[in-house]
Amino acid sequence: MLESIELECVRGDRTLFTNLSFSVTAGDLLHVRGANGSGKTSLLRMLTGLMLPAEGQIQWNGENIRKLRDEYQQDMLYIGHLPGIKGDLTALENLRINSAFNGLEISEEEAWNALGQIGLKGREDLPARALSQGQGRRVALARMLVSKAKLWILDEPFVALDTRAVTMLQTVLAHHLSRQGMIVLTTHQDFSIPDVDERILDLGQAEL
Amino acid sequence: MKIFTKAYWLQWSSPKTFYPTAGKMIPWFMISGLILTIIGLYYSFFVAPTDYQQGESYRIMFIHVPAAWMSMWLYFVMCIYASIGLIWRTRLSDMMAGAIAPTGAIFTFIALWTGSLWGKPTWGTYWVWDARLTSELILLFLYFGFIALRAAIDDPQRAARASALLALVGVINLPIIYFSVKWWNTLHQGASISIDSAPTMAATMFTAMLLMTFAFWMYSIGIALMRVRNEILEKEKNASWVQELLRDGK
Amino acid sequence: MIALLRWVIWRDMVLAMRRKSEVLTALLFFVIVVSLFPLGVGPEKNTLAIIAPGVLWVAALLASMLSLNRLFADDYHDGTLEQLVISSQPLAVIVFGKIMSHWFLTGLPLVLISPVLGMQLGLDSDSIVILLLTLLIGTPVLSLIGAVGAGLTLGVRGGGVLLSLLILPLYIPVLIFGSGAVESARTGLGVEAHFSILGAFLVAAMLLAPIGAAAALRISLD
Numbered sequence: 001m002l003e004s005i006e007l008e009c010v011r012g013d014r015t016l017f018t019n020l021s022f023s024v025t026a027g028d029l030l031h032v033r034g035a036n037g038s039g040k041t042s043l044l045r046m047l048t049g050l051m052l053p054a055e056g057q058i059q060w061n062g063e064n065i066r067k068l069r070d071e072y073q074q075d076m077l078y079i080g081h082l083p084g085i086k087g088d089l090t091a092l093e094n095l096r097i098n099s100a101f102n103g104l105e106i107s108e109e110e111a112w113n114a115l116g117q118i119g120l121k122g123r124e125d126l127p128a129r130a131l132s133q134g135q136g137r138r139v140a141l142a143r144m145l146v147s148k149a150k151l152w153i154l155d156e157p158f159v160a161l162d163t164r165a166v167t168m169l170q171t172v173l174a175h176h177l178s179r180q181g182m183i184v185l186t187t188h189q190d191f192s193i194p195d196v197d198e199r200i201l202d203l204g205q206a207e208l
Numbered sequence: 209m210k211i212f213t214k215a216y217w218l219q220w221s222s223p224k225t226f227y228p229t230a231g232k233m234i235p236w237f238m239i240s241g242l243i244l245t246i247i248g249l250y251y252s253f254f255v256a257p258t259d260y261q262q263g264e265s266y267r268i269m270f271i272h273v274p275a276a277w278m279s280m281w282l283y284f285v286m287c288i289y290a291s292i293g294l295i296w297r298t299r300l301s302d303m304m305a306g307a308i309a310p311t312g313a314i315f316t317f318i319a320l321w322t323g324s325l326w327g328k329p330t331w332g333t334y335w336v337w338d339a340r341l342t343s344e345l346i347l348l349f350l351y352f353g354f355i356a357l358r359a360a361i362d363d364p365q366r367a368a369r370a371s372a373l374l375a376l377v378g379v380i381n382l383p384i385i386y387f388s389v390k391w392w393n394t395l396h397q398g399a400s401i402s403i404d405s406a407p408t409m410a411a412t413m414f415t416a417m418l419l420m421t422f423a424f425w426m427y428s429i430g431i432a433l434m435r436v437r438n439e440i441l442e443k444e445k446n447a448s449w450v451q452e453l454l455r456d457g458k
Numbered sequence: 459m460i461a462l463l464r465w466v467i468w469r470d471m472v473l474a475m476r477r478k479s480e481v482l483t484a485l486l487f488f489v490i491v492v493s494l495f496p497l498g499v500g501p502e503k504n505t506l507a508i509i510a511p512g513v514l515w516v517a518a519l520l521a522s523m524l525s526l527n528r529l530f531a532d533d534y535h536d537g538t539l540e541q542l543v544i545s546s547q548p549l550a551v552i553v554f555g556k557i558m559s560h561w562f563l564t565g566l567p568l569v570l571i572s573p574v575l576g577m578q579l580g581l582d583s584d585s586i587v588i589l590l591l592t593l594l595i596g597t598p599v600l601s602l603i604g605a606v607g608a609g610l611t612l613g614v615r616g617g618g619v620l621l622s623l624l625i626l627p628l629y630i631p632v633l634i635f636g637s638g639a640v641e642s643a644r645t646g647l648g649v650e651a652h653f654s655i656l657g658a659f660l661v662a663a664m665l666l667a668p669i670g671a672a673a674a675l676r677i678s679l680d
Contacts, residue, residue: 010365011363012362012363012364013364013443013445013446048544049544050540050543050544050679050680051679051680052297052680070546070547070548071546073544073545073546074546076544078540078541078544080537080540081537082535082536082537082540083536083537084536084537084538084540084541085536085537085538086469086473086536086538087536088472088473088476088477089469089472089473093472097465097469098538098541100461100462100465101462101465101541101542101545101547101552102541102545102546102547103462103545103546103547105461127476346627346630349623349626349627350627352623353623353624353627356620356623356624357610357611357614357620357624360611360614360615360616360617360620361614365680366677366678366680369677369680370610370674370677370678373606373610373670373673373674373677374607374610374624377606377628377670378628380666381628381631384631384659385627385628385630385631387631388630388631388634388635389630389634391634392634392638
């Protein structure tokens, strides 16, 4: 279970949110909403452990993630704004190396399958530079298919995807939830996942 | 006892409590610094005897040596505050580290400047690559690096933590640098004259030097507190207690 | 851990090989700077031989510093660095791998070409061997120390100039003992002490610098 307790986020001398508490349990999808600059990405980065909250703490199965560190990172998959894809590596290499950095060695065959499933059949061996923006996003998203993480943290996963890819991504998300996974995501797009009640966390309007 | 409780100590780390207390302390440090300077200078110029080798020119030592001591001591204190800020994430210690740096850099500069003024009549040149002068110069670079990194990063949290880490790297390296420079200096001894040939010290000379050191020390604390107060006001400008303070015009 | 190191090094090598120009920049810089000195101080053989150790070492220092900017910058801009920082693998090991491949690509070529430049400046063959060895031990230390600075200045405006201000003072001990060894060899003195100290620097830097650089990266991504 992911639990955040009285989080406060300060950027520069602005307080973006304060006293933010929520929890995510197995099978939950938490949709973080809010205007631009309301601190959505900051919240997600806090949940990954990249950013330290100004106040409060984040717990994973009852323990502070700063204490757990590696144990928590193993259980978590984060796909951020920046895809984390190297233009000079092929889609296949990108996927394999990104998984390896998370302690998950996947065989070439698994990688081929995942890329095929996400709709990159025939493009596995192209340098990522040669792919379109949407295809590049798919290489990043392919990590979800090979990942064994319980908690997925996704920042705008639907950006730059066409309708077919959006549908497919929704299926992938639904599958993950049905396996008792957890998802925290932000998006400005409409999406629907059948049989899942999506919980909404609204960070509201940004103060100007 | 109240002073043994954690809460008692924690309250001093809150900018709100610290601001008025620091305000009350500043005059004391500044005035004692001034008085010590006057006595110290009197000792330096009128009580301490004329040196039989160097005549009167050696008297610049009474500024030079205390400034050099302070430059090193302040770097050390700055690193302690920086590491406290890095480990316990206390804003006040970050501010203290940042407030000490300019004063430390100024004392380093004074030490170099007076050193070179002293060098002219003594060795006939403004600059010698003496081990101590060279290390002092490198110390000045380290101060500059700290100040520049702090200034270059926009986010105050990140600036404080990054510069704190840099200060720690610097303090680990400082002895290595000093030792290397000293070694280098003995290797190339022929050309230079060592500062070690300073005159044997009379008791009054030592007193004068101590007085000046304490004077500089008091001044450093006073000025650092003033800088921290300014920074508190700037960072907490939206806090209610600052608003009240400004309204009351104090 | 070894597997992780292998992945990091493999990745950075492949990336560099697919973009060869960047590997050569530091090397060319080194060659050009050294070649400028005879033009500046005159072609007199003895003078050149006297300044050669210092010139070669200072040029190596600058070349290594110049290339450091790129150590984390690409990973920072495409988001890979985020993934590395939150990976379940020890960040210090990943950073160590990156520094190793960085040195292999920018430091080692410089070491290998140094004998040619040493000859150009009129160093005798014994001194050239010593020069090669000191650079071989010393340049990894430069990369290691520099990595901390590179981590701290990530994404900071004016990062390149700032980086030099931060790390050049820290390079001084390596410079002193590196060029000191060549100087001693040239004048026929012993060099063992220099080498043991340089070796000690290398061991200490290998242990501490990756941890420092990892901490710097965490701060920079906060």
